[in-house]
Amino acid sequence: MDTSSPSAFVNGALLRRYIGQKVRTVIQVIGSDTGSVIGKSTDDLQIVVRGPSTTPPLTTYLEVIGIAESDNSIRAETWTNFGNTFDPQNYNELCKLASGEFKHLFI
C-alpha cells in the first residue's frame, strides 16, 4: 500500500495550484484534435488535454489523470470515458471539498 503519488481532484480554478503535479479532473468534451482534447471543466473554464496521438471515441464526459502543465492544460497519462450522464456540479463540489476542508483524506 502506498500513498506517495496521489492525484488531486481539481476543477478549472484549482488546476493552477497543482502545476507540475499529478491531478485528475473530469471535463466535458467540446472538441478534439490529433493528440489533444479541448474540454470545459466542471466550473466552466476551458482546459486542454494533451494525450496519446490516437484518440479513442469519447463520450460527453472524460476523466483525465495526468500532470498539470499550466493553469489550463494537462498532459494526460490516463483517460477514462465517464459517459453522458455524469453530474459535473457534484464533481465540482467534491473538488472544492477535497482541496479544502477534507484535504487530509485525499492528499
Added chain:
Amino acid sequence: MYGGEFDGNAAFAGGGFMPSQSTTQGNDSSSSLKNRDVRTLLPLTLKQLSSATTNGESNFSVDGVDINTVAIVGRISRMENRITQVDFVVDDGTGWVDCVRWCQERQETEEMEAVRLGMYVRLHGHVKSFQGKRSVNVFSIRPVTDFNEIVHHFTECMYVHMYNTKVQGGSVAQGGSTTQATATPRPQMPYSTMPTSAKPYQTGPSNQFSNQINDPMHGVKQTVMNYLNQPMHLVSEAGVHCDIIARDLRIPPLQVRQAIEQLSSDGCVYSTVDDTCFKSTLNA
C-alpha cells in the same frame, strides 16, 4: 437481525452505512461489546486506510472507529490471475493498495471475470497486515457503470469522517466522563448532535429511537438536548428553566414543554428543583 445484519432502520438512521442495529431488550450493549461484535462497513479513501492506527495485531481503526469491512472505489492498475486467487492493485487517486480475491466458488470466479485491468471497481473487503504491509482481502467486487458512483463514494468518505470525528468531539465536550476514543463505551445519547447515538454505528438502547423519521418533534427534541448537553448546563445543579430554554433557542415555550415531556419519559432529561427546571441525564 442481531449482530452484523444491515436493515432498513439502520439505513434511515445513518445514511446507509450503518451496519448493525445491536438492539435487544434489556441488553446493556454499551458495556459488553467487544471488537468482534462490532461489524462496521466503512467507506474509505486509501489515504485514510494507510493512516489508520493499529494496535499491533489486525485491529485497525480510523477516526476512533474499529475497521472491520471497508468499501473502496478505484481503478485496477495491475492484475494477475492465478486461477484460485486473483492478485490486483487498486488505485483510487489517493493511493494504491494490494488486493487479493480468493476464487474457490464458481460465483467468485465469475465475479472476477467481469473485472478487467483499467476498470473502475467498487470492492468490499477486510484489511490485513503482514510484516507491516497492509492489503485488502476482497470478498465482493463489481465494475462501476455509472461514474457518479465515484463522486458519491468520496462524498460518503468525507461524510463518515465528519460524522465520526464530530461525534467524538461532541462526547468529549460533554463532561469528559470517558477520556478515551470509541473503544471505551460511552453513554447512549439518542438525541445528541447527530441523528443517532453518540457511539458510532450503534443505535440507541432500544428501538423507539429509530422511529425518528415518524416523529415530528424529533428536531426540537434534538435541539433541546444539544442545548442541555452543553458543559455549563451539565454541571449546574439546578438545571435550566424551560422558559429560558425556549428563549435561548427561540422555540415557542409550548413546543419546548412538549419536547421536554417526551424527553423526560424517554429518560433523557429529568426535573430538578421543580417541574419547570430540567437537566440532561447525561453523566447524571
